[in-house]
Amino acid sequence: MHRLRVLIVDDEPQIHRFLGPAxxxxxxxxxxxxxxxxxxxxxARRPPDAVVLDLGLPDLDGQEVLRKARDFYEGPILILSARDREMEKIEAFDAGADDYVEKPFRVGELLARLRVIIRRQARQTDAPPAIVQAGDLTIDVRRRLVTRAGEPVHLSPKEYELLIKLAEADGKVLTHKELLISLWGPAHGEDMQYLRVFIGQLRQKIEADPAEPKLIYTLPGIGYRLMIDEAIRPAGA
Structure with a gap:
């Protein structure tokens, strides 16, 4: 059976000792x-199916390795770091990281995150999803129809545009800046209030309990992720 190959980039021998066997x-x-x-x-020599990259390396900063890798590698990259700094995480996501796990970590959590980003990579095609399912929420992209438990959800054009951006990310974190620029343009890359207002409005319409959101997940200081269950793409895509 073909095993997917995961490259672990870390200068701590103990990380390799327990993560390799796991x-x-x-x-x-x-x-x-x-x-x-x-x-x-x-x-470059043998592109792996995924990379687990520590930011604290002895020769190059992990952020630099991430940026250079993204020049020629399109596979999933999971960041591993003991640095608990918001700006560091934002920089990593903006540079193309797929997810971020802080040290110390549970192996089970890291493996779960790895499965998600590898599965998402395998699903990605040039064709956007036709239907996205997240809990009892169904987004029919082609028909521009959003339903919750079978009932239509009425969204403003900007609320719909925001929901589609999150849906098309296929479970990936979108940073505040990415969302602001894509929805309102480069001049609004720092206008967090715009985003908070529309995220709040969306949650009121799609979440069972907007005070305890289960569908639109917040990564404090970083961005948002739509917790999708399934993305159905057009036949032949």
Whole structure:
């Protein structure tokens, strides 16, 4: 059986000692790089199916490795770091990270995040999804129809546009800046109040309990993620 290959980029031997066997037990092949330069060379030589990248490397900053890798590698990258700083996370997502796990971490959580980003990568095609399902919410992109438990949800054009942006991200985190620029243009990249208002309005219409949202997940200081269950794409896509 073909095992998906995951490159672990970390200079801590103990991370490789427990993460390598854990990945193997979960059905993956684990590859190793201890420095940023080794990682970039390995990704270029034999592109892995996913990368787990630590930000605290001895030769290059992990953010630099991420940016350089994104010049030629399109696969999923999960950031691993002991740095609990919002700006660091925002910078990583803006540079193309797919997800972020803080040290210390539970192996089960890391493996779950890895499964999600690999599955999302496998689903991605040039064709946008035709129908997105998130809980009891159904978004029919082609017909511009949103229903909740079978009942129509009436959205303003901007609320619909925001929901579609989140849906087309296929479960990936979209940063505040990404959403603001895509919805209101480059001049509004810092206008957080716009976004908060529309996220609040959307939650009132699509969440069972807007005070305890289950569909639009907030990553404090970073952005939002639509917790989708399924994305159905057009036949032949």
């Amino acid at each position: 990945l193997h037990a979960a059905g993956y092949e684990a590859a190793r790089a201890d420095t940023g330069r080794q990682a970039l060379a390995e990704i």
